[in-house]
Amino acid sequence: MQAVVRDLRQLAAKYASDRKDGPKLQALSNAAKSCASLPHKELEESICQVAVPVHGVYVAKPTLQKNLRNILILLFRAKESNATLTKQEILDAAADRLKREITEREYHQAVTEICISTEDGQLVLKNGDEP
Template identity: 35%
Template sequence: MKEALIDLAIERPSLQDWKFKEAPDVSFIKSHSNIVKEQDQHWERIEKTIISSVFQKKGELGLKGSAKAAPDKPGAVNNPTKNMPNNPAGAASKATMSNETREALPKALNKLFQTHKHCSFQQICQRLREMAVSESTRPKGMAKEAIAAANGVDAPRSELVEMIGQVAIDIHGVYVPKTSYDHPEYDSFRNVVIGLLIVEGANAKLRKATIMEAAKMQLGRDVTPNEYQMVMNDLCTSSGPIWVLKNSSGSSK
């Protein structure tokens, strides 16, 4: 839950809650009351499900304005690969991420997602280290950058998640790049589809009519057939009339 909240809210330890980073957009609320009403209705449908899934006691918090952080539970974290020594991905680490690693990571992550468009967190960790090994034979500067980027795997997990969030979006455990490297001109429609996949949940099943209606509402235009096919084939796989998110191996999730 903390990994999901960190991109959206600021933790307030003194109050034991989280506050959204962005203030309500009053002008949008006034101009688009119908959308606000639809979102409120959707939230009412899913709020109880979310609360009961995350917390044992019902009514422990209300998630609209702020959310209390659940107490940390001890537990081992699996290594992303069998042959990775040192800290497992996501394990607590004393060393915060260095400035050198922060500078090198976005470049390395962009390169990674150009090749692997759907990745789990564990795969990102594994591939960052694989890139460091493969780049070791390249010129000194390139090798140094790749190693610096791979060192991010040994930093606190929250810091690595934050850095990944600069380049990619987490759709229920599957990271996809924020922008299409092949067709950035279709990013506006791509963002609509990503939003639907997130809102509909981990096992989202999208139909063309729903997708086109959402696109028309958010973009104020019809999506072209070519745009539709390019974006949907990039993000999803189809089974008859149903589209589902590709998993981290690139097949049906």
């Protein structure tokens, strides 16, 4: 939660210093500053409207229940913190839950949004420190 507050404050400062879009960015700056000042419980409730917690990391909620992004979230939640996934685990879970094969494009999009590939090809959940 400290990282979220820190990032909100940095966002507020960034938007406040950017004058080219004036009122729009000032409003975003004020919103970020306001959110950073919320009590942690209230901030977490707000975040949970658009994201799900997975081992201390917030991941944007998928728009559909039956999609690969949701399957990745379920797989990571079922494992311990800092766990890894393999492509085969993901493909097997997708085939089981979606009742179809997923395309390479679907796989790549979902994985790059919320995972980082390790040197040995395992996938770990992004922790917010890396893009």
